């Protein structure tokens with residue numbers, strides 16, 4: 199009973215049976231009374247009562263005393279043949295006021311329905327009164343009884359067929375409604391058992407289709423997240439392996455007296471641990487940003503000031519590398535509301551990347567401009583540039599366009615992924631345009647305060 203298909207079927211079937219049952223009873227009653235009334239009217243018409251009433255009225259000019267004609271003898275021999283009972287009669291005047299009635303209160307007026315059902319009594323084509331068949335007697339002639347019984351049989355058999363067909367159609371509709379839901383439930387079960395490729399068939403009514411579509415979208419996202427998680431674990435394992443191999447190999451060599459236990463050798467091992475530490479710190483920061491646990495200390499910030507300060511930090515390094523570093527800042531830029539330390543971190547990442555991929559003789563330019571939605575910052579270099587096929591991926595975790603070379607240059611492959619998260623957390627956007635051999639322009643904008 200708790201199954202939806204059973205409940206719907208029972209509801210449909212009950213409703214249909216109830217409706218056809220009530221209809222059949224109503225039609226049965228109506229047929230019975232209409233048929234009796236029809237018989238009575240026929241018999242009255244045949245009995246010549248209305249003609250006698252008309253003659254009475256013509257002679258007397260009123261209905262006074264006419265009730266005599268309605269009594270037993272008044273009906274003449276036409277009624278009562280075949281053992282049927284006499285109908286109850288009432289007489290109303292031309293205005294519809296009841297003037298003779300053995301059972302109701304004389305003086306009442308006929309309503310519209312009663313008047314329509316009444317036999318008009320005509321004198322010189324003028325309606326002078328109405329003969330009303332109030333209720334037909336309950337005993338009919340044998341032939342009439344048989345006819346009525348047959349009519350009733352037809353009503354009930356038809357009612358039964360309609361009810362049965364309706365109930366069957368109802369059950370079929372219930373099944374049809376529930377089936378798509380069952381398909382979704384099957385897909386949910388499959389997904390729960392770990393089959394991430396499980397998808398629901400989109401079918402049935404709009405509401406169920408929406409559920410199936412939402413489920414499919416969720417399953418796709420789940421599969422993508424699962425794939426991303428696996429890839430992330432593989433990447434982390436891979437990234438940890440390189441510095442650990444270096445550390446382990448160097449320590450082994452020292453233990454085996456292949457390398458001397460000198461400051462230089464220990465220094466190399468220390469460098470490898472610095473890389474490891476940076477990787478672990480970056481991973482932690484990224485996971486905090488992903489889970490929304492990174493606290494931003496936002497306050498009004500002058501981006502020009504920040505850019506000038508960060509560029510100054512890189513100037514010496516750039517000079518040593520033979521790269522010219524220019525800063526061009528727009529004088530009229532609105533303040534932004536941001537966490538200065540986080541934005542500085544993004545700028546440092548872009549500057550260190552620019553330096554890393556720009557050979558001696560190249561140039562780096564830092565600019566700020568007013569942007570329609572806030573402030574636009576660009577870090578432009580004349581370095582190696584990025585392959586068009588790599589551009590859509592470089593903000594992904596651990597993505598490096600030139601794997602061995604980038605790692606050798608000290609990148610964790612997480613810098614841009616972190617920058618992207620930080621800028622998004624500030625409500626801004628980050629992007630890149632690049633041409634191989636010519637250089638790159640990394641940009642981000644932050645909304646104005």
Ligand code: ADP
Nearest residue numbers: 551552555592598599604609610611612613614
């Ligand atoms: P990494 O720590 O390896 O630099 P990032 O996330 O900062 O990681 O950068 C991802 C990749 O994007 C880099 O490995 C490099 O291939 C490419 N890239 C980033 N900045 C530049 C740039 N200025 N010029 C050329 N390639 C760049």
